[in-house]
Amino acid sequence: MERRQAERRFGDRRDLRRVGGALSWAPPAGYAEPYRAPGWQDPPPRREPLAVWALVSALVGLFPVALVLGVLTLRRTRSRGTRGRGLALAALVLGAVELVVAVPALVVALLAARSLQPLPVDLAAPRQAHARQLVVGSCLGQLPNDGVVDLVTVVPCDQSHVAQVVSTTQLSGSWPGQRAVDGAVADTCRLTQAQVQAGDRLVTWAPTRSGWRQGDRTGLCLRVDG
Incomplete structure (x- = not known):
């Protein structure tokens, strides 16, 4: 009677296996494997913080910062498996658009500033x-x-x-x-x-x-x- 109770409590000794120096229990043959409750899923990977900063930088017009952070975010999401790839791509697109607009405007501003520099008194030619x-x-x-x-x-x-x-x-x-x-x-x-x-x-x-x-x-x- 005591032996049968022990067998019901611990199962067959053959179902014990050694893991890391200790014995652990494995379900006997014919038993169903452990299952997860319906609707249970692995937690999503964390979002890469740089992705948020990249998009914020692009929205406030800091396109050089947005471009750098966007590239770094893409590398980290690829190597670490984190989220934020979509935010990084959005930051890169906005940063590129701002760059295309800003460079010609900067060139025009520099030329205008240069055209208003005081003349030297001793001109060499008209x-x-x-x-x-x-x-x-x-x-x-x-x-x-x-x-x-x-x-x-x-x-x-x-x-x-x-x-x-x-x-x-x-x-x-x-x-x-x-x-x-x-x-x-x-x-x-x-x-x-x-x-x-x-x-x-x-x-x-x-x-x-x-x-x-x-x-x-x-x-x-x-x-x-x-």
């Missing part, structure tokens, strides 16, 4: 320049008509010229109106008595409203030869 590039001592081969001035012809001062920049006026603050700006620049322009007797005259160039919005705060005073 050239076209924006009025905002003129400095004290710049000489003009021709004087534009009255109105909005943009491109002018600048020549070396030892060559024939009709006007020369003799002073500049730095303005500040909010836009005061065109008449006030013109008056502020004109108040700083003066001719010497000898220049007046020689028939010279003054011409003033003041920033326009659109130029003011673009950061132009410099007024020019030009002496025109008599």
Whole structure:
């Protein structure tokens, strides 16, 4: 009686196997293998944290960061079996689009900034320049008509010229109106008595409203030869 109870409790001794130095029980032959409850499944792999950061970087316009993190995420999801491949691909696509848009805009901005750099006084040859590039001592081969001035012809001062920049006026603050700006620049322009007797005259160039919005705060005073 005791023996049969022990057999029912532990099963056949042949069903014991040694695992790591200890005995473990295995179901006897003819018994069903352990099963999982319906609906039970393995937990999903964790999401790669870099995938989220890559997409966030792309959404806020940090495309260089998004591209780097996107590539790293794809490598990690492949090697570690983690999730986040879809987020990484989305970050790469957005980053690539931003890169295509940003590079031409950056080139245009750099060229525009370069075109507004102040000119050297001692030019070696005539050239076209924006009025905002003129400095004290710049000489003009021709004087534009009255109105909005943009491109002018600048020549070396030892060559024939009709006007020369003799002073500049730095303005500040909010836009005061065109008449006030013109008056502020004109108040700083003066001719010497000898220049007046020689028939010279003054011409003033003041920033326009659109130029003011673009950061132009410099007024020019030009002496025109008599």
